[in-house]
Amino acid sequence: MKYLGNKKSGKDPQYRNIIESYEITRKRNINIHWYMLGFFVVLLILYLFTLNLQRVEDVTVINLDTRQSVHRRTSTRYLSYGLDxxxxxxxKTLPINDKRFVMLAHHLSPAYVRVGGTSADCLFFDETPSSSADKIFDPINGEDISNFTxxxxxxxALSRFARKSGARMIFDLNVLLRRPDGSWNYSDAEKIIxxxxAHNIxxxxxxxxxxNSFHHVFNRTVTATQLASDYTDLRKLLDDNGYESSNLIGPEVNxxxxxNHKGELYGAEFLKHANTSVTYFSWHQYYLNGHIATVEDFINRTVFDYLANQINSLSNFIRGYHIRVWLSETxxxxxxxxxxxxxxxxxGFLWLDKLGYxxxxxxxxxxxxSFFGGHYALVAHDLxxxxxxxxxxxxxxxxxxxxLDPPILDSKxxxxxxxxTAKSALINRVPAITQYGVHLDNKPMKVAIRMINPAPLKSITLHLYxxxxxxxxxxxxxxNNQTLMLRPDGKLPPFNPIILDPDEKIELPPHSMYFLIYHGMQIPACEV
Structure with a gap:
C-alpha cells in the first residue's frame, strides 16, 4: 500500500478516510484479542479452582447390592497358623507351655496349627538318626536340614498346646524316609499314629x-506319581488305626x-494318581524374597496382584479334579x-488383602x-x-x-x-455385613456407600475401625488412633468403633487398613 506513504495523501479526504478506517480496524482487532485472552484466562482460573475443589472433595463411591447371595464359604478355621x-x-526354646503363649494362640481360635516345614523331612521319631554330627544346610535359604529326633x-506336648489353644493340629510326616525300591518307609508313622x-488325639x-523342590534342597527326588502312592499308603495306615475321619492334606507344592509351571504340573500329576487318598489340595505362597525386599515392595500394587495370578494359574491345572484348595503355608x-x-x-497390607482375595x-x-519364629512371626520372641x-x-x-462379592472399583x-459379620460381633443377633480392606496411597481418601435395593437407612448403624x-x-x-495393647491378664482390650450414619462419608487416612460393620443390614445372605 504505497499510497499511504504519499505526502499528499493527508490532504486528500479519500486517503484520509482510508487511513482512519485502517486505524479503527486495527484498534478493534487489538481489543478483541485482549478480550479473548482475558476470557480464556478466566476460564483457566475457573478450571483450576474446580479441579482443586474436586481433589479436596474427591469421593470413591462403593456400590452395595443388598440382595446378593453368598459367593463362597470358607472353613470355619479359615485363618490358621503354622509352627515350623x-x-x-x-x-526347650519353644514356649508351648507358657500360659501367655497359649493365650495368644487361643485368641486366634478356631484354627488349625500346622506343624510342618522343610525340617519335617529331617525328623525322626524316638530314635537317634544314623547321620554325622556335622550340620547340613539348605543351599538356597541356609536353613538347617540335618536330621534330628x-x-x-x-x-x-505339641498336642496339648493345640488343645489348650483351641486349635486342631496338623502333623507333617517325613517323606524322605525311603526304602531301597524308592517307596516310602512308614516305620516312623507306625509309631506316631x-x-x-492311644491318647485320643x-x-x-x-x-x-x-x-517338587527336593532336588534343590536335599539333592533328592520324589516324583509326583511316587508321592501319590505314598499318600495312598498313609491313608490306609490312618484308616487302619482309627483315623478314617482325619484329613490328609497335600502335596504341599511351591x-x-x-x-515353567513346575509346581502346577507336579500338583496335577499328583492328583491324577492320588485317587481319593487326599482330602484337600495344598500349596505354598510368598510374594517376595526376604533377603532383598524393601518397604516399597509391601505397598506396591503390582506385588498385590501376584496372588491372583498364582491362584488362576493353579486353577487352570487342577480344575478337573473338583477338590478344595488350601494355602497351607504363606x-x-x-x-x-x-x-x-x-x-x-x-x-499387614499384604496379609489382610491375602485373606480377602x-x-x-x-x-x-x-x-x-508362622505363629512364632522367623521375621514373619505373628508373635515376637518376647511374647x-x-x-x-x-x-x-x-x-x-x-x-x-x-x-460376598466385592464391588468393582475405579480406585487403584x-x-x-x-x-x-461373625456371630460374635453381632448386636442382639441382628444380621450385619463386614467390609474390610487396605488403602495404599499416601494421601487421605473419602469413601461413600451407595446401596442398591437398600434397606431402611434408619435401621442401619456403621461401626468403623x-x-x-x-x-x-x-x-x-x-x-482409631489408640495403640492396641493386651490387658495385663492377657485378654483383649475393647475394640471401640467410630459410629457413623449410613449416609456419612468414610474418611481413610493415608496407608491404612480398616473394618466397617453395617449393623442392622437386612441382607438375606447374612441372616442368622
Whole structure:
C-alpha cells in the first residue's frame, strides 16, 4: 500500500478516510484479542479452582447390592497358623507351655496349627538318626536340614498346646524316609499314629514339604506319581488305626505361577494318581524374597496382584479334579521373612488383602507362616504380639466364613472385600455385613456407600475401625488412633468403633487398613 506513504495523501479526504478506517480496524482487532485472552484466562482460573475443589472433595463411591447371595464359604478355621518343624530341634526354646503363649494362640481360635516345614523331612521319631554330627544346610535359604529326633513326650506336648489353644493340629510326616525300591518307609508313622490314637488325639496329617523342590534342597527326588502312592499308603495306615475321619492334606507344592509351571504340573500329576487318598489340595505362597525386599515392595500394587495370578494359574491345572484348595503355608516373604518388614505394620497390607482375595477366590484355609519364629512371626520372641497378630485377631472377631462379592472399583489405591459379620460381633443377633480392606496411597481418601435395593437407612448403624501406625515400619498398630495393647491378664482390650450414619462419608487416612460393620443390614445372605 504505497499510497499511504504519499505526502499528499493527508490532504486528500479519500486517503484520509482510508487511513482512519485502517486505524479503527486495527484498534478493534487489538481489543478483541485482549478480550479473548482475558476470557480464556478466566476460564483457566475457573478450571483450576474446580479441579482443586474436586481433589479436596474427591469421593470413591462403593456400590452395595443388598440382595446378593453368598459367593463362597470358607472353613470355619479359615485363618490358621503354622509352627515350623525347625522349632522342634530345640524344644526347650519353644514356649508351648507358657500360659501367655497359649493365650495368644487361643485368641486366634478356631484354627488349625500346622506343624510342618522343610525340617519335617529331617525328623525322626524316638530314635537317634544314623547321620554325622556335622550340620547340613539348605543351599538356597541356609536353613538347617540335618536330621534330628523328637520323642513321644515332645509330640504329646505339641498336642496339648493345640488343645489348650483351641486349635486342631496338623502333623507333617517325613517323606524322605525311603526304602531301597524308592517307596516310602512308614516305620516312623507306625509309631506316631498309634501313639496319637492311644491318647485320643484328634488331628490331621501331611506327608512331606515342597516335594517338587527336593532336588534343590536335599539333592533328592520324589516324583509326583511316587508321592501319590505314598499318600495312598498313609491313608490306609490312618484308616487302619482309627483315623478314617482325619484329613490328609497335600502335596504341599511351591513355585506356583512360575514361567515353567513346575509346581502346577507336579500338583496335577499328583492328583491324577492320588485317587481319593487326599482330602484337600495344598500349596505354598510368598510374594517376595526376604533377603532383598524393601518397604516399597509391601505397598506396591503390582506385588498385590501376584496372588491372583498364582491362584488362576493353579486353577487352570487342577480344575478337573473338583477338590478344595488350601494355602497351607504363606506369608509376605520367603527365607524366614524380611527383617524389620514382615513383622511390622507395613506387612499387614499384604496379609489382610491375602485373606480377602483368597476367600473370594475359593481358598478354603489360609495358614500363616508362622505363629512364632522367623521375621514373619505373628508373635515376637518376647511374647508380644506383632501387628499382623492384631490384624488376624480383628479379622477373627469381625469376619465370618460367608463370603460376598466385592464391588468393582475405579480406585487403584483401595482394595476391599465383603463378608457376613461373625456371630460374635453381632448386636442382639441382628444380621450385619463386614467390609474390610487396605488403602495404599499416601494421601487421605473419602469413601461413600451407595446401596442398591437398600434397606431402611434408619435401621442401619456403621461401626468403623481404622488401623494405622506412626510409620510403616512400626512394631505397634493403632485402632482409631489408640495403640492396641493386651490387658495385663492377657485378654483383649475393647475394640471401640467410630459410629457413623449410613449416609456419612468414610474418611481413610493415608496407608491404612480398616473394618466397617453395617449393623442392622437386612441382607438375606447374612441372616442368622
Amino acid at each position: 518343624t525347625s522349632l522342634l530341634r530345640d524344644m 523328637i520323642t513321644h513326650k515332645d509330640f504329646l 498309634p501313639l496319637a490314637r 484328634e488331628l490331621d496329617w501331611q506327608l512331606g514339604n515342597e516335594p 513355585h506356583i505361577g512360575d514361567a 506369608s509376605s516373604a520367603w527365607g524366614s521373612g524380611a527383617p524389620n518388614l514382615s513383622d511390622r505394620f507395613v506387612a 483368597s476367600a473370594w477366590a475359593g481358598i478354603d484355609v489360609v495358614t500363616r507362616q 508380644t504380639p506383632n501387628p499382623d497378630w492384631w490384624v488376624s485377631v480383628i479379622y477373627k472377631q469381625f469376619v465370618s466364613e460367608r463370603v 489405591a483401595l482394595r476391599l472385600y465383603w463378608h457376613c 481404622v488401623l494405622t501406625a506412626d510409620h510403616l515400619q512400626s512394631r505397634f498398630i493403632k485402632m
